[in-house]
Amino acid sequence: MPPPTIRRRVVGPLAAVLLCAAGPTAPAAARDAGERPAPGRSAAGPAVRLPDGLALTPPMGFNNWNATHCRADFNEAMVKGIADIFVEKGLKEAGYQYVNLDDCWALPRRDAKGKLVPDPKRFPHGIKAVADYVHAKGLKFGIYTSAGTKTCNVAGFPGALGHERSDARQFAQWGVDYLKYDNCNNQGVDAKKRYTAMRDALQAASRTTGRPIVHSICEWGENKPWKWAADVGHLWRTTGDISDNWSSMLSIMKRNLPLHAYAGPGHWNDPDMLEVGNGGMTDTEYRTHFSMWSIMAAPLLIGSDLRKATPETFEILGNKEVIAVDQDPLGRQGKVLSSENGRWVVAKEMKDGSRAIALFNETGSARTISTTAKAVGLSGATGYTLRDLWRHKSRPSAGRIAATVPAHGTVLLRVSADGKRAGHPPAVRNSA
Ligand code: GLA
Numbered sequence: 247m248p249p250p251t252i253r254r255r256v257v258g259p260l261a262a263v264l265l266c267a268a269g270p271t272a273p274a275a276a277r278d279a280g281e282r283p284a285p286g287r288s289a290a291g292p293a294v295r296l297p298d299g300l301a302l303t304p305p306m307g308f309n310n311w312n313a314t315h316c317r318a319d320f321n322e323a324m325v326k327g328i329a330d331i332f333v334e335k336g337l338k339e340a341g342y343q344y345v346n347l348d349d350c351w352a353l354p355r356r357d358a359k360g361k362l363v364p365d366p367k368r369f370p371h372g373i374k375a376v377a378d379y380v381h382a383k384g385l386k387f388g389i390y391t392s393a394g395t396k397t398c399n400v401a402g403f404p405g406a407l408g409h410e411r412s413d414a415r416q417f418a419q420w421g422v423d424y425l426k427y428d429n430c431n432n433q434g435v436d437a438k439k440r441y442t443a444m445r446d447a448l449q450a451a452s453r454t455t456g457r458p459i460v461h462s463i464c465e466w467g468e469n470k471p472w473k474w475a476a477d478v479g480h481l482w483r484t485t486g487d488i489s490d491n492w493s494s495m496l497s498i499m500k501r502n503l504p505l506h507a508y509a510g511p512g513h514w515n516d517p518d519m520l521e522v523g524n525g526g527m528t529d530t531e532y533r534t535h536f537s538m539w540s541i542m543a544a545p546l547l548i549g550s551d552l553r554k555a556t557p558e559t560f561e562i563l564g565n566k567e568v569i570a571v572d573q574d575p576l577g578r579q580g581k582v583l584s585s586e587n588g589r590w591v592v593a594k595e596m597k598d599g600s601r602a603i604a605l606f607n608e609t610g611s612a613r614t615i616s617t618t619a620k621a622v623g624l625s626g627a628t629g630y631t632l633r634d635l636w637r638h639k640s641r642p643s644a645g646r647i648a649a650t651v652p653a654h655g656t657v658l659l660r661v662s663a664d665g666k667r668a669g670h671p672p673a674v675r676n677s678a
Contacts, residue, residue, distance in 0.1 A: 294476060294477060294512075295476050295477060295480075295510070295511065295512030295513045296445075296461075296477055296478075296479075296480060296512055296513075298449075298458045299458075299512075300458055300460050300480055300512065301460055301480035301481065301511075301512050301513075301514065302511040302512055302575070302577070303511070303543075303572075303573040303574070303575060303577065304481070304514050304543050304544055304545045304546065304572055304573065305343070305344055305424065305460060305462075305480070305481065305514075305545045305546075305547070306341045306342045306343055306344070306545070306546040306547070306569070306572075306573070307342050307343050307344025307345060307346055307385075307386070307388070307424075307546075307547050307548070308328050308332070308342065308344070308345050308346060308547060308548045308549075308552070309346040309347075309348050309388070309426070309519050309547045309548075309549060310324060310325070310328075310346075310347065310348050310549075310551075311348035311349065311519065311549060312488070312490065312519050312520070312521055312524060312549025312550065313524065313549055313550050313551040314551070315350075316349065316350040316399050316401070318367075318368070319551075320347075320348075320350060320351075320368060321367075321368040321369065322368065322369050322370065322371065322375075322376055324551065324553070325345060325347065325376050325379075325380070326376065326379050326380075327552075327553045328345055328551075328552055328553070329345050329379060329380045329383045329385055330383070331552045331553065332345065332383065332385060332552075333383050333384075333385075335552070335560055335564070336564060337548075337552075337560075337563065337564060338383070338384065338385060340563075340564050340566055340569055341546075341569055341573055342546070342548065342563075343385055343386050344385070344386045344387070344388045344423065344424050344460075344547070345380045345385050345386070345387055345388065346387070346388030346389070346390070346424055346426065346547065347373075347376075347388065347389050347390055348390045348426065349390055349392075349397045349398055349399045349403065349428070350365070350368075350397075350399055350401070350403065351364060351365060351368060351369060351373070351389065351390070351403075352364060352365060352397075352403045352404060353365050353366075353403075354401055354402055354403055354404070355404070356404050356409075360409065360412060361412070361416060362391075362404060362413060362416055372420075373389070373420045374419070374420045374421060377420050377421035377422065378421065381421060386423035386424060387420075387421060387422055387423050387424070388422065388423060388424030388425065388426065388460070388462075389417055389420070389422045389424070389425060389426075390425070390426045390427075390428065391403075391404075391405055391406045391413060391425070391427060391428070392405035392406065392407075392427070392428035392429065392430045392431060392432075393405065393406065393407055393427050393428065393429055393432055393437075393440040393441060393444060393465070394407050394428070394429065394430045394431030394432040394433060395407050395408075395431045395433060396430065396431040397428060397430060397431075398428055398430035398431075405428075405430070405431055406427070406444065407431075407432065407433065407435065407440060410443045410444050410446075410447035411447045411450065411451075413447070414444065414447035414448045414450070414451040414459075415447075415450075415451045415454070417448075417451065417459065418448075418451035418452055418454065418455045418457065418459065419455070421455075421457065422457075422459060423457060423458075423459060423460065424459060424460040424462065425444070425448060425459055425460070425461055425462060426462040426464055427441065427444050427461065427462065427463060427464055427479075428464045428465075429464060429465040429466060429468070437465050437468070437469040437471070438469070438474050438475075438478065441461075441463050441465070441471075441475065441478050441479060442478050444461065445461055445478050445479065448461055460480045460481075461478070461479040461480055462479060462480065462481050462482075462483075462516065462545075463475055463478065463479035463481065463482040463483065463516075464482075464483045464516075465482070465483065466483050466484075466485060466486050466487075467482075467483060467484040467485050467486075467501070471483075471484075472484065472505050472508035472515060473508075475513070476508070476510075476512075476513040477513075479513075480512055480513060480514065481513070481514040481515070481516040481545055482513075482514075482515065482516055483516045483517075483518060484498075484501060484502045484505055484515045484516060484517055485497075485498045485501045485502065485517060485518060486498075487518060488517070488518040488519065488521060489521070489526070490521040490524040490525065490526030490527065491526045491527065492526075492527055492531055492654065495521065495527065495531070495534075495535050496608065498517045498518060499517065499538050499542070501517070502515055502517035502542055502544070503542065503580075503581075503582050503592070504582075505579070506542075506578070506579035506580065506581050507579075508579075509542075509543050509577065509578070509579035510577045510578075511575070511577040514543060514544070514545060514579075515542065515543075515544065515579060516544060516545050517539065517542065517544050519545075519547040519548075519549040520535065520536065520539065520546060520547060520548055520549045520550070520563075521535060521549055521550070522535055522536055522548070522549075522550060522559060522562050522563055523548075523550030523552075523555050523556070523559035523562075523563070524549065524550045528654070529558045529562065530652055530653075530654055530655045531654045532559075532562055533562055533636060533655065533656060534606060534654060534655060534656040536562050536563070536565070536568060537568060537604050537606070537635075537636075537656040537658040538592070538604060538606065538656065539572065540568050540569065540571045540572035540602075540658075541571055541572075541579075541580035541592050541594050541602055541604045541658070542579050542580055543572055543574075543577060543578065543579045543580070543594070544572070546563075546569070546572055548563055565635065565636070567633070567635040567638065567660070568635050568636070568658060571594060571596070571602040571635065571658070571660070574594070574596045574597055574602075575597050576595060576596060576597035578594055578595045578596075579594070580592045580593055580594035580602065580604065581593060581594075583617060583621060583622065584617070585608075587609070588607065588608035588609040588613070589605075589606075589607060589608075589609070589613050589615045590604065590605070590606040590607075590608060590615070591603065591604070591605060591606075591615060591617045591621075591622075592604040592606065593617075593622040593623065595623065596660070598662070599662070599663070600624075600660050600661060600662040600663075601622045601623060601624060601660070601661045602635075602658065602659070602660050602661075603617065603622055603647060603658070603659045603660075603661055604656050604657075604658050604659075605617075605647075605648075605649050605651050605656065605657040605658075605659070606651070606655075606656040607651035607652065607653060607654065607655050607656070608654070609653060610653045610654070611653050612650055612651065612652050612653060613650070613651055614648060614649070614650050614651075615648065615649060615651050615657070616646065616647060616648030616649075617647045617648075618645050618646060618647060619643070619645040619646075619647060619661060619663070620645065622647065622661060624661060624662075624663050626663070627663035627664055627665070628644070628664070629642055629643070629644060629663075629664040630642070630643045630644070630645060630647075630661055630662065630663055630664055631643075631661070631662050631664050632647060632659050632660075632661055633659060633660040633661075633662070634657065634658070634659055635658040635659065635660060636657070636658060642664070643661075647659065647661060
């Protein structure tokens with residue numbers, strides 16, 4: 247069942263076709279996915295990435311949508327509160343940077359000059375004041391609109407189709423650093439055309455302010471943006487909307503995993519924003535969600551109201567060893583090595599030559615999941631160090647990588663070849 251936001255806007259047989267476009271079974275991308283494009287080339291062809299140097303690692307930050315949808319508690323106080331918490335609770339220091347508004351920030355009508363008007367109830371001091379507040383904290387600010395005549399909410403807020411230049415200019419003048427550009431009410435205009443028009447408008451607008459703007463393409467994977475958007479946006483949604491439950495998170499994860507060959511610095515697959523902390527999953531499941539998003543080099547956009555978050559939520563979102571997997575500068579998305587009977591092994595090559603390994607248990611009871619250093623691409627050493635990124639403990643291994651993983655849980659490891667041991671075998675072995 248597609249999430250309600252999808253159901254609202256695509257109806258009947260068209261919906262079935264559209265929703266299958268990024269379907270649960272291996273799409274075309276999966277077939278191509280075994281082949282990693284040469285550095286500087288995308289799997290789709292020669293297009294590389296935008297030349298602005300933005301999003302060289304997956305964007306990290308906050309977006310209100312999963313927490314509030316269009317409710318009245320999406321307002322200036324919330325956004326400022328999140329920026330405060332980013333600083334106070336060490337999330338800024340952990341890498342979270344963007345504080346982003348989603349749908350419903352505007353009034354349904356443009357003004358007489360065609361300008362967008364912030365909703366005065368939610369944002370009584372306007373958008374620039376909020377952006378200034380966020381910037382004063384050393385953070386960045388993002389906003390939302392749709393590549394259509396109206397945004398996705400039934401209230402019908404104005405979209406940017408046909409207004410790209412003037413809306414992009416308005417965003418740039420407000421100090422926007424990040425635009426999430428949705429797909430509702432697109433009038434059937436070709437997606438590549440619509441998103442390229444906004445890319446060009448953002449580039450032109452940011453030339454006047456000197457503030458480059460991340461372009462987050464949100465067309466739900468309908469037109470396989472991984473094949474054409476590497477130089478159109480910095481990230482693209484690969485699926486429909488996530489909801490705060492296990493099956494939604496899992497199905498999105500399964501659709502996003504096969505697309506690994508298309509991700510890289512400046513151009514990321516986006517399996518949607520985090521639900522961690524919203525209450526619909528257990529903390530074990532949220533650790534899986536966060537582990538898998540990190541090993542997939544997904545954008546990490548917190549989607550819960552941090553003003554009400556539990557210590558466990560902060561512990562998950564603030565785990566720097568897990569974040570380092572997501573933010574690794576090599577920019578690889580992890581690949582599935584095996585997934586038999588719900589026992590998943592996913593491996594991500596890291597810049598320092600180590601591998602991040604997720605041992606993920608999809609089943610409803612504890613399972614032993616195992617692989618080897620050789621299978622994850624490490625060999626030749628006499629010993630390896632397995633670092634458990636949730637327990638923050640290291641242990642040695644001769645090459646076996648295994649753990650008992652609770653139901654719906656993930657053991658996330660970083661495995662390094664032990665150079666010293668390779669070069670200097672332990673004394674005990676010499677004397678044996
Ligand atoms: C779409 C997007 C969501 C959210 C809503 C807002 O459904 O995919 O992420 O932005 O619109 O209406």
